[in-house]
Amino acid sequence: MANAPVTTKKDWATDQEVRWCPGCGDYSILTAVQLMMPELDVRREDTVFISGIGCAARFPYYMNTYGMHSIHGRSPAFSTGLAMARPDLDVWVIGGDGDMLSIGGNHLIHALRRNVNVNILLFNNMIYGLTKGQYSPTSEVGKVTKSSPYGSIDQPFNAVSLALGAEASFVARTHDMDRKHMQETFKRAHAHKGASLVEVYQNCNVFNDGQFDTITKRANRPANLIDLIHGEPIRFGVDNERGVIIDSSGNAVIVDVADVGEDALVVHDEYREDPAVSFALSRIAANPYSPTPMGVFRSVDRIEYAAGATSQLAAAQEAKGPGDLHALLRSNPTWEVD
Amino acid sequence: MTDVAESPAVPEVERVVIRFAGDSGDGMQLTGDRFTSASALFGNDLATLPEFPAEIRAPQGTLAGVSAFQVQISSERVSTPGDEPTVLVAMNPAALKADLNRLAGGGTVIVNEDAFEERNLEKAGYVDNPLEDGSLDGYTVIPIPMTKLTQEVCADLDVKPRVAERSKNFFALGLVSWMYTRPTEPTLDWVRQKFKGKEKVIAANIAAFKAGHAYGETAELGSHMVSIAPADLEPGTYTNINGNTALSWGLVAASQQSGLPMFLGSYPITPASDILHELAKHKNFGVRTFQAEDEIAAVCSAIGASYGGHLAVTTTSGPGVALKGEAIGLAVILELPLVIVDIQRGGPSTGLPTKTEASDLLMAMYGRHGESPMPVVAAYSPSQCFDAAIEAARIALTYMTPVMLLSDGYLANGSEPWKLPDVESLPDIDVTFATSHNATNDDGEPIFLPFERDENLVRPWAVPGADGLMHRVGGLEKADKTGNVSYDPENHALMTELRQKRIEIIANDIPPVEVTGDPDASTVVVGWGSTWGAISGAIRRLGQAGTGVAHVHLTHLNPFPPNLGEVLAKYDKVLVPELNMGQLVKLLRAEFLVDAKGINKVMGQPFTAAELEREILAHIGEG
Numbered sequence: 001m002a003n004a005p006v007t008t009k010k011d012w013a014t015d016q017e018v019r020w021c022p023g024c025g026d027y028s029i030l031t032a033v034q035l036m037m038p039e040l041d042v043r044r045e046d047t048v049f050i051s052g053i054g055c056a057a058r059f060p061y062y063m064n065t066y067g068m069h070s071i072h073g074r075s076p077a078f079s080t081g082l083a084m085a086r087p088d089l090d091v092w093v094i095g096g097d098g099d100m101l102s103i104g105g106n107h108l109i110h111a112l113r114r115n116v117n118v119n120i121l122l123f124n125n126m127i128y129g130l131t132k133g134q135y136s137p138t139s140e141v142g143k144v145t146k147s148s149p150y151g152s153i154d155q156p157f158n159a160v161s162l163a164l165g166a167e168a169s170f171v172a173r174t175h176d177m178d179r180k181h182m183q184e185t186f187k188r189a190h191a192h193k194g195a196s197l198v199e200v201y202q203n204c205n206v207f208n209d210g211q212f213d214t215i216t217k218r219a220n221r222p223a224n225l226i227d228l229i230h231g232e233p234i235r236f237g238v239d240n241e242r243g244v245i246i247d248s249s250g251n252a253v254i255v256d257v258a259d260v261g262e263d264a265l266v267v268h269d270e271y272r273e274d275p276a277v278s279f280a281l282s283r284i285a286a287n288p289y290s291p292t293p294m295g296v297f298r299s300v301d302r303i304e305y306a307a308g309a310t311s312q313l314a315a316a317q318e319a320k321g322p323g324d325l326h327a328l329l330r331s332n333p334t335w336e337v338d
Numbered sequence: 339m340t341d342v343a344e345s346p347a348v349p350e351v352e353r354v355v356i357r358f359a360g361d362s363g364d365g366m367q368l369t370g371d372r373f374t375s376a377s378a379l380f381g382n383d384l385a386t387l388p389e390f391p392a393e394i395r396a397p398q399g400t401l402a403g404v405s406a407f408q409v410q411i412s413s414e415r416v417s418t419p420g421d422e423p424t425v426l427v428a429m430n431p432a433a434l435k436a437d438l439n440r441l442a443g444g445g446t447v448i449v450n451e452d453a454f455e456e457r458n459l460e461k462a463g464y465v466d467n468p469l470e471d472g473s474l475d476g477y478t479v480i481p482i483p484m485t486k487l488t489q490e491v492c493a494d495l496d497v498k499p500r501v502a503e504r505s506k507n508f509f510a511l512g513l514v515s516w517m518y519t520r521p522t523e524p525t526l527d528w529v530r531q532k533f534k535g536k537e538k539v540i541a542a543n544i545a546a547f548k549a550g551h552a553y554g555e556t557a558e559l560g561s562h563m564v565s566i567a568p569a570d571l572e573p574g575t576y577t578n579i580n581g582n583t584a585l586s587w588g589l590v591a592a593s594q595q596s597g598l599p600m601f602l603g604s605y606p607i608t609p610a611s612d613i614l615h616e617l618a619k620h621k622n623f624g625v626r627t628f629q630a631e632d633e634i635a636a637v638c639s640a641i642g643a644s645y646g647g648h649l650a651v652t653t654t655s656g657p658g659v660a661l662k663g664e665a666i667g668l669a670v671i672l673e674l675p676l677v678i679v680d681i682q683r684g685g686p687s688t689g690l691p692t693k694t695e696a697s698d699l700l701m702a703m704y705g706r707h708g709e710s711p712m713p714v715v716a717a718y719s720p721s722q723c724f725d726a727a728i729e730a731a732r733i734a735l736t737y738m739t740p741v742m743l744l745s746d747g748y749l750a751n752g753s754e755p756w757k758l759p760d761v762e763s764l765p766d767i768d769v770t771f772a773t774s775h776n777a778t779n780d781d782g783e784p785i786f787l788p789f790e791r792d793e794n795l796v797r798p799w800a801v802p803g804a805d806g807l808m809h810r811v812g813g814l815e816k817a818d819k820t821g822n823v824s825y826d827p828e829n830h831a832l833m834t835e836l837r838q839k840r841i842e843i844i845a846n847d848i849p850p851v852e853v854t855g856d857p858d859a860s861t862v863v864v865g866w867g868s869t870w871g872a873i874s875g876a877i878r879r880l881g882q883a884g885t886g887v888a889h890v891h892l893t894h895l896n897p898f899p900p901n902l903g904e905v906l907a908k909y910d911k912v913l914v915p916e917l918n919m920g921q922l923v924k925l926l927r928a929e930f931l932v933d934a935k936g937i938n939k940v941m942g943q944p945f946t947a948a949e950l951e952r953e954i955l956a957h958i959g960e961g
Contacts (some may be wrong), residue, residue: 013811016822048802049640053813060810061823066802068645069812070638071440071668075637079652081642082802084626085601089646089802110631309626316621323623325594325761327589333524334577334758335379337568 007038013099014064020055025202027178029123030062032182033138039183040090047090052099055130056123059094068129073104080305081116089305090190093120094200098128101157103138108197109166116192116305121186122159122199125277140287145207159199160282160297164275169194172296175201177216181294184270188296194304201288228295228306229280233265234293244293246285252280254291270299304307348519348565353412355420356514359437360429360450362396362405365507370407371753372511372528378518378578378755382411383570385871386580387944388751389417392691399461404436413567414446417719417750417871421948425517427510429453429484431462438474446478446562448513452485480559483787483922484509491549497538504545505539512550515551519565521754540588542607543571556940557591574757581749582609583804584756585679587617589621589729591960593649595728596767597870598733599624603636603644605655610681613653631664633661638679641665645811646676647771648793649731649800653679657687659742663706670837672811673789673797675741677727682746684942693942694747696867697918702742702796703896703925709834710839716744718870721756723749726893732767744895746917748944749868757876772798772807777819788821794842807884830845851905856886861958863933866892866922866946869915875947876954887954893924901959903930911938913957915950 010036020026037047047065051057053072059065079093086143096316100108100122104171111118127145128134134147138159142151163171170192182200189196199210215224226236226244234244243265245258257265266277278297285292356373360366367388367901374386387408396403410420422442428434430453442445454469467475469481484506492502515522533539544887552564571948593600602625604614618627626643631638637652644650652662659680666918669676684690702714713733717726723745730743775784776798788809789797797837800807817824853862855877865873870891875888890905892898906926908914912934914923920936927934939945
């Protein structure tokens with residue numbers, strides 16, 4: 001796919017009117033993706049966006065590539081079939097928290113554990129948007145919505161923890177207020193061979209406005225957004241005064257650097273085989289109201305699913321030769337009638 | 339041991355029906371299968387009916403745990419596994435109790451008398467030993483201490499007692515092979531091949547088989563010996579095949595004939611799993627099999643592969659089709675080719691997973707939300723599953739539509755001799771991917787319209803990678819031609835109509851129905867699916883007895899063949915036997931306004947020819 005023709009953002013956009021609510025975080029994610037695609041050295045013809053159902057799932061209609069707006073929750077399954085059949089393609093999967101974590105939770109975890117070569121962008125707005133404002137599987141306990149007038153009693157999923165538990169080989173988090181960070185994170189996901197999950201904190205300004213302000217607003221970022229940078233001690237804070245250590249129980253704990261010294265801080269390692277530290281980092285914040293890590297939690301090499309399937313096909317052809325239907329029909333005992 | 343198949347002293351009969359019955363762990367399926375295979379290689383025509391419980395190892399010795407295999411072998415053409423067995427091999431009391439009522443009056447019962455001890459009798463619900471209390475007086479009973487005799491011949495082989503005990507089914511097989519003058523070498527070869535590397539198991543099984551074979555002679559059972567001459571089959575090369583294998587090979591053939599690699603998305607379910615197993619072997623044909631996390635992922639992955647330009651298939655049974663319904667609706671609106679295989683079983687819900695039924699026809703026709711018409715093809719015999727699979731794939735690929743292919747548990751596991759087709763004569767399936775623009779916009783620039791249609795209303799298949807043909811497909815209603823999202827009322831009506839017409843048009847491309855039996859009779863029997871064998875048998879017998887009946891058997895259920903209405907109108911009576919409560923009969927009445935009457939059976943078993951003979955006569959007699 002190298003040496004793709006030079007393109008611009010405009011080449012990646014369709015002529016279809018974008019129909020998200022004005023002010024929706026989805027616009028900035030779409031822009032980030034359309035700006036990033038020309039930098040990837042891929043052809044539009046070799047790119048496929050697949051989505052399920054929900055606001056986020058309208059995404060493929062706006063990308064001038066091949067695309068499928070499928071059914072609710074099943075986009076990881078459609079994309080698994082496509083990626084297995086056509087390992088030459090670049091497959092992106094787009095969905096929201098309801099689509100991916102509720103109705104489609106089963107398909108998501110299996111796509112991750114199989115390590116199918118797809119880039120999954122999970123737009124998490126912690127609410128159901130298209131059905132007009134019910135609580136979602138990432139909504140916080142106590143969330144008052146139309147379907148939970150007395151507050152939600154559901155324990156929410158933490159998408160990063162879930163993905164790490166599902167054997168994902170690449171897990172990252174970004175947010176809709178930082179285009180550059182989104183682009184860099186999406187590029188990393190694209191470069192990863194295997195399943196990549198990127199959780200994108202996305203504001204729903206109609207049904208859940210300001211949900212991520214505590215950490216994503218520019219003014220709040222220094223205090224509450226923990227940048228994960230590979231090879232660096234994990235530090236944050238207005239004066240970079242805070243940091244993260246792994247305590248004796250294996251928990252990731254926020255500390256004052258002054259109290260523990262810089263050497264005690266955990267040095268971020270995306271490539272660690274054991275997901276335990278990444279998992280601990282994902283547990284630092286239960287909700288996006290307190291310091292929350294952003295960036296690549298985990299990126300490890302593991303055989304990609306379609307490559308495994310293709311190598312079995314190649315080995316069979318090597319061993320048995322190309323399929324011979326005449327011989328197949330005669331592979332059980334036969335007899336002649338004259 | 340000599341091959342006695344040619345022995346001239348043995349009386350010849352036209353047909354026998356044998357039923358092997360025992361505990362699930364007794365190896366009855368294998369015994370029946372081997373006997374069948376030897377008979378097929380010998381040149382008999384045959385049909386089989388394996389029947390086994392849903393539990394892998396049901397409680398030992400109980401009625402629930404009985405596993406049976408019935409086979410009819412003949413020197414004439416046969417189309418069913420026989421009305422009632424003339425010989426029952428019962429390996430334990432439960433098998434005798436469960437299956438004695440199926441045996442023909444005066445039939446022969448061969449029992450393993452070692453199994454008729456107190457505990458087993460009690461488990462089977464016998465108060466007294468039926469071998470001793472005179473309850474079998476109407477039958478010829480041959481009690482044989484099979485377990486003991488098998489253990490004796492294994493005594494010098496240094497095999498574990500358990501291995502010796504487990505070989506007793508080969509004793510039974512040896513004896514029955516002797517009684518029916520079957521050639522022995524195919525069975526012995528098979529044992530050597532199957533258990534390669536397990537020399538003791540080979541030795542024990544062969545010793546047991548030979549002991550059973552010799553037993554007939556020494557115990558002076560010669561009066562029970564019969565031979566069945568090879569059937570007068572059409573010249574050609576034959577193999578014995580079951581429906582699931584034939585269906586799998588048909589899909590491989592469709593892949594070859596269309597030049598498209600095959601993708602199978604499947605989730606294990608009885609009685610369809612064997613298709614997944616079979617296709618998983620054939621990777622050198624470019625077949626990709628994907629064992630999905632569930633039924634929904636199975637069909638969705640197949641639709642994804644279809645979008646990528648593969649011959650996409652998903653295989654399941656009724657409960658799986660129910661789960662796949664929403665995704666099949668998507669395939670309908672996307673207009674992508676897909677073959678959905680439903681190996682029907684008794685329902686609803688888990689129902690009778692290992693037993694046959696054909697009660698998913700209306701689900702295949704209508705079991706989706708919205709107006710979502712879809713072609714339906716049904717296989718009618720184990721070997722014909724091969725052709726039915728090719729036909730389903732042909733329609734899917736030619737008309738860009740999902741197609742439901744119906745088979746059932748009886749076809750799936752039943753076997754028959756199959757005259758192998760010449761692969762050169764198989765139909766070509768012409769698939770052309772779109773490679774260029776097919777329209778111009780208002781500015782005169784070339785564009786691609788993914789929902790432009792040809793004379794058959796079929797849209798172009800442009801697969802990712804094709805230069806300049808980027809387009810989006812989706813479940814939202816799409817504007818005519820462009821495929822863009824449209825909520826326009828007129829457009830929805832138009833697209834609904836186009837999707838319906840596209841399926842109706844297929845009627846021009848399927849063969850008209852042929853009337854067999856006695857076409858000039860006043861009664862026609864209309865069947866579909868696996869009832870073909872029993873209906874054909876019943877009509878043949880009725881004809882021999884002087885009652886002519888016409889037979890129409892449908893392989894295309896949607897759309898119906900174009901001449902069906904015209905044909906049905908010629909008959910005073912239209913009878914529709916089905917393994918359900920009356921599904922095709924509803925379709926025929928609705929479509930053609932004929933007073934069709936159903937003949938229905940929902941017992942988890944196929945019709946016998948005798949049952950249908952009686953039922954058809956009764957309907958004719960009603961005047």
